Amino acid sequence: MSEEEKIIAAEEKKKQKAIDKEIQTTKRTGKDAPKTHGEILRDQITDAQETYEKSPSSILASSMTAGLEIGFSFLMICSVFYFLEGKMEESSIFKMIALVYPLGFILVVMGQSILFTEQTALLTLPVLNNKRTIGSMLRLWGLVICGNLIGGYMIALLLNWLGPRLGIFNSEVVITIADHVLKAAPHVIFVSAIVAGWLMGLLSWLLASARDTISRIVMIFLITSVMAFTGLHHSIIGSVEVFSGMIKSADITFLDYVSFQSLALLGNAFGGAIFVGLLKYRAFVFNIIGK
Structure with missing residues (x-):
């Protein structure tokens, strides 16, 4: 290692120590006071570290539970669509679905199951803080x-x-919902998924700032109902919707499912990790370095 590289490494180590010290020494605010940026970041990193330390079997079981629980959103989406079909225009029904779409997310988050999009930004933070590797995160x-x-x-x-x-x-409702999810062009699905991932990452951050159960439920409802009302693509509930359409209709192929799922997962991951994990963390770091 050259002398210049040693100096750069020493500077980076010094910056990292300053960041860690600031996170660890952030004072806790009063019970009714809003959490500071540092408090939220510390809590987020601590929660993420706890997830990393869980056994693979525990993580798999918890994430499977989340996949099952998110299905209750699908149950309500289909039931509401079937109930309102013929009573109002199809476009209006899809807007009304926003009222029941959050159910599965509320069950997942409040039940502390592990959902990919809600955990994406959270699991990025220890990597950004040099406590975990990119390989372990992936x-x-x-x-x-x-x-x-x-x-x-x-x-x-x-x-x-x-x-x-x-x-x-009935099957016709399932197919209609799947077609609605798939109707956008591939590049639109990808960008839509980025925005959805961004919102889910922000949800994780907002939940860390909340101090009571009612506030947390309201935040989950607001964020996920926005996703439903605007038709943003979420990789996990979207998987249930498109997979269901695939098994009910010959017009929806396995290739359609794989294409959608790949774009939605990549978009959600990018939105959660880059726009929330990176920007929120970097904003904190720039504040520390600038002191």
Whole structure:
């Protein structure tokens, strides 16, 4: 290592120590006072570190649970669409769905299951803080995604069998919803997924700032209902919707599903990690370095 490289490494080490010290020594505010940026960041990094330290089997089980629970949003989407079909225009029904779409997300977040999009920014923070490697983050992402998707497939199969038998929705409704998700061009789905990932990452940050259960539920409802009302693409609930359409319609192929899922996952990851994890963390770092 050259002398110049040693100087640069020493400077980086000094900056890292300053950042760690600021995070660790951030004073806790009063019970009713809003949390500071440093408090939220510290809590987020601590939560993320706890996730990294869990066993793979625990993470897989928790992420599968999240995939199952997110299916309750799909149940309500299909049921509301079937109930309102013929009573109002289809475009209006899709707007009304925003009122029930948050249910699965509320169950997942309040039940502390591991959902990929809600955890994306959170799991990025220890990497940015040099406590974890990119490789460990990608391995954890992969495990969470697998669990979420498997849970989603299971609940999709169950609900597609149960719905028609209870008379709460039929195959035509499932296909209509899947077509609605897939109607956008690939590049639009990707950008839409970036914005959805951004919102989910912000949700994680906002939840860390909340101090009571009602506030947390309201935040989850507001963020996810915005996603539903605007038609933004979420990789996990979207997987349940498109997978269900695929098993019900020959016009929706496996290639359609894989294409959608790839774009949605990449977009959600990019939105959560870059726009929230990186920008929120860098804003804190610039504030420390500038002192």
